[in-house]
């Protein structure tokens with residue numbers, strides 16, 4: 040379909056209106072919204088603050104427990120906190136059986152839409168049936184409680200079936216985002232010693248098919264811990280099935296028994312491991328457990344988005360392979376019995392208005408996406424949005440990176456028709472659930488600020504040195520009290536867990552890794568990461584991971600990677616590369632070759648946007664690369680102190696180079 044033209048005059052008026060609105064400091068909750076909101080009385084904050092354990096216990100009680108917990112928090116060995124320790128629970132039971140038993144089996148859990156327009160409505164009863172069968176199929180393969188199961192699937196209903204089947208039998212899943220390359224999948228399977236992997240024959244992306252199973256075979260062959268590969272037939276792509284190791288999803292489903300009661304698990308039984316990027320090249324396996332995590336995701340999903348499960352249609356546009364998908368496509372919404380939209384394709388395929396077309400078609404009322412996506416939509420023009428009836432929308436959310444006020448206002452005006460509150464939600468893979476966010480019926484919003492901590496959460500901005508609260512200014516974001524959905528450790532790396540998050544200010548203060556600012560009203564403004572983590576379009580990447588991929592290219596001697604500010608993606612990967620041998624400059628082909636190499640090693644989304652050839656890199660006398668200087672230079676800022684460099688000339692050479700590049704355009 041051809042892109043729809045937007046009238047230039049219309050865009051101009053909008054632009055003027057947006058500029059004018061930048062002057063508005065605060066947006067009060069719309070009266071109509073407030074009247075009907077689940078929470079509209081600010082006293083909830085004081086009450087939760089006065090008895091935060093009681094507040095979380097009340098949230099936990101909304102779940103189904105085989106045995107209700109009497110012990111709330113075990114804080115005897117910080118930072119290894121444990122919640123609801125004597126309770127027995129199952130996440131899959133909470134996401135399925137409970138709703139079926141309450142008579143809501145016929146409710147649609149997912150309106151699934153395939154890339155080529157296929158549609159499937161899956162009810163809670165459908166998923167209850169499929170999940171039980173797949174849970175039995177996993178058992179038939181010898182997978183049991185405590186075994187790790189890898190999942191590498193596109194956005195198809197089977198991904199939900201696989202996750203909940205694992206949860207049902209107490210086998211923690213390890214989902215890898217479909218955008219990661221097979222090499223990254225292998226690494227994550229190896230680190231977690233996964234016993235099985237659920238994947239797909241092929242995946243579709245913008246009209247093309249990628250041979251996923253073949254790619255997996257290329258790297259997984261010698262991984263002894265991986266005993267089984269279950270393959271979902273999705274595109275019909277050619278794939279070889281290895282005897283004794285590979286089985287088809289539909290075949291094992293056919294053979295499996297229909298009934299599989301959910302295991303009664305300890306509240307602290309691990310629900311999943313999810314690898315995320317940290318300061319070093321080795322990804323961190325964030326471990327979440329069952330009772331606390333389910334408490335966090337269901338309560339935040341309910342109150343932050345004001346969810347009325349019998350009336351609302353929810354759409355979180357993230358991929359299930361990131362934490363946002365785990366918490367707000369699967370466990371939060373399904374725990375609450377919500378009806379959701381799940382879309383397989385990209386936001387601009389088959390056309391740039393597809394999201395809004397789907398919002399109209401399924402009557403979406405609550406929509407949650409990333410600032411990057413909003414900026415892309417702004418670029419594509421209002422015509423794609425205005426063509427569709429979005430009058431059912433009543434709340435909008437964002438997550439993943441700071442949102443610039445202009446994108447916020449555009450979202451508010453163009454998508455939200457000026458009537459929907461916007462919740463800017465700050466959280467992380469590690470926090471499991473939303474931590475800083477407005478409650479839409481209570482808190483006035485300011486474009487660009489995630490506002491204040493969710494009830495029961497103790498977040499603060501402190502100074503770098505002593506960790507003292509900063510009243511009105513910039514500092515480090517910390518969380519000063521345990522919360523139920525917090526990570527419990529890093530998989531098989533307890534020491535790294537303590538070192539990464541609890542060494543700076545002691546074992547009771549969680550170091551977030553973000554810088555933030557608090558304003559005179561106590562509102563929190565997230566600035567960005569303080570470590571070597573880059574946020575590209577809301578995708579979290581470690582500079583060290585990208586460096587190690589670049590250096591593994593045979594012509595590269597050394598590389599330093601930084602995140603550079605980028606209008607579209609928030610940050611973009613910029614790599615300074617030193618070649619082997621005499622040559623300083625590489626050809627355009629080599630640029631493409633290095634980018635492709637990173638694509639194969641990590642995933643396409645990690646490819647550097649810019650490569651700067653450099654004879655040498657700025658290093659301290661002890662040989663450490665000074666990325667701070669590279670960041671300054673790439674963003675065109677004045678250089679800070681260079682006296683600690685081994686060879687200060689390196690910087691002036693690089694500066695000349697960048698100027699040259701800019702002159703060439």
Ligand code: WTA
Nearest residue numbers: 438439440441463464465466467468565579
């Ligand atoms: C950033 C994604 C500003 C932040 C859920 C955090 C945000 C990292 C916001 C976690 C927000 C997330 N405003 N920054 N609303 N939400 N971030 O683990 O730097 O993929 O530390 O979790 O994203 O990324 P992760």
